[in-house]
Amino acid sequence: MKFSLRTLLTQGLAGHSGWPEQWRSPEPKAAYDVIIVGGGGHGLATAYYLAAEHRVRNVAVLEKGWLGGGNTGRNTTIIRSNYLWDESAAIYEHALKLWEGLSRELNYNVMYSARGVMMLAHTVHDAQVFKRHVHANRLNGIDNEWLTPEEAKDFCPPLNIGTDVRYPIVGAALQRRGGTARHDAVAWGYARGASALGVDIIQNCEVIGIDRDAAGAVTGVETTRGRIGAGKVGVVAAGHTSVLMGMAGVRMPLESYPLQALVSEPVKPVFPCVVMSNTIHAYISQSDKGELVIGAGTDAYTSYSQAGGLHIAEHTLDAICEMFPMFRRMRMLRSWGGIVDVTPDRSPIIGLTPVPGLFVNCGWGTGGFKATPGSGHVFAATIAQGRPHPIAAPFTLERFRTGRLIDEAAAAAVAH
Ligand SMILES: Cc1cc2nc3c(=O)[nH]c(=O)nc-3n(C[C@H](O)[C@H](O)[C@H](O)COP(=O)(O)OP(=O)(O)OC[C@H]3O[C@@H](n4cnc5c(N)ncnc54)[C@H](O)[C@@H]3O)c2cc1C
Incomplete structure (x- = not known):
């Protein structure tokens, strides 16, 4: 342009x-x-x-x-391409390659940041599923690697890898090219x-x-x-x-469901990557403004409301505080919802x-x-x-x- x-x-x-x-x-x-x-x-x-x-x-x-x-x-702006099936991997990887050059293509800073997306495994089942993903992704030429709990903490220091918690970390899958954009x-x-x-x-x-x-x-x-x-x-x-x-x-x-997210008050840079827990349905990263960006799960019922149930956000925040105890005293700034359409x-x-x-x-x-x-x-x-x-x-x-x-x-x- x-x-x-x-x-x-x-x-x-x-x-x-x-x-x-x-x-x-x-x-x-x-x-x-x-x-x-x-x-x-x-x-x-x-x-x-x-x-x-x-x-x-x-x-x-x-x-x-x-x-x-x-x-x-x-x-919540999570970008990754480490999907399991070939068809999905192909379209999300196509997108990821375009993300990598998008600010230049549009001459507009979309603030794509490849800070790494780490997906936590809490159970033996999670670990087996993620390892399967890692192998499938590598066969498709997509980066994804398995981390031990210690390696996961090394990558994301605020992570609690103690074993006396409801959701212990048994490992994680990391896509380093994943990240966020504005x-x-x-x-x-x-x-x-x-x-x-x-x-x-x-x-x-x-x-x-x-x-x-x-x-x-x-x-x-x-x-x-x-x-x-x-x-x-x-x-x-x-x-x-x-x-x-x-x-x-x-x-x-298609069915339409509310899906919600929330952000904390802004703080100095403290969270270096994106962390997702599919089992708990909680996701966290830090925006360039300093807010912790937290995503919750969908409501259990179909609706066109642009706000999700409070109990869903509470459940997510409980889990976030257990996985990252240093955030317990943070205050939440605002929450909102969107309407997502879901296929079978x-x-x-x-x-x-x-x-x-x-x-x-x-x-x-x-x-x-x-x-x-x-x-x-x-x-x-x-x-x-x-x-x-x-x-x-x-x-x-x-x-x-x-x-x-x-x-x-x-x-x-x-x-x-
Ligand atoms: C809380 C939340 C967190 C999410 N987190 C992630 C994430 O981390 N990573 C990720 O990959 N995805 C995430 N998603 C999903 C992602 O946001 C959507 O899949 C994606 O943004 C859809 O983009 P879109 O352009 O299709 O839809 P939209 O941005 O919703 O655009 C559709 C537009 O159509 C307009 N419209 C509707 N009806 C009409 C009409 N009759 N006439 C004219 N215009 C109309 C609407 O006003 C709207 O602007 C999340 C979604 C939500 C709600």
């Missing part, structure tokens, strides 16, 4: 100053070649790659609220990049209907700002996919639908932030070419009919 004096003055350096505060949504045109529904990271990345790699530039991203106001701006910067970086290539990014524009012609093909969308014509429509609206697809008469194998096999759906011209990208559940660049990249190719990108090909809607599932739920316990 060219960086003129004008962009420097209006948008700031490759950081966050001046954007998106000074940015205004354009008026929608009467029609676009492609409409992307959902201005989260995945939707904006899709629009960016459509314009940058496929030269499809008559594109609009329609967002009912503000950019990144959905799960993109609400997640979530809203990812949305802004892709938005700015797409906008510079001619994509219209329209906030406060909710899609309330999907229009089809007599043959059933998509012709446009109804929105709170009027009808907008479209040759193709891509739905990337995590948590609300079923509602949108229902507008086109497509039933989705806990893997995403990316691709074509039974409706000609309608494409869908959803079902990332609790773990889609890490996939953002890869998801957008393969979804853009799928939309542009009208057939699945090879990496996206296994993640069809069709698999719930054929039974060819990609069961990361059983493989990973959770999908962060």
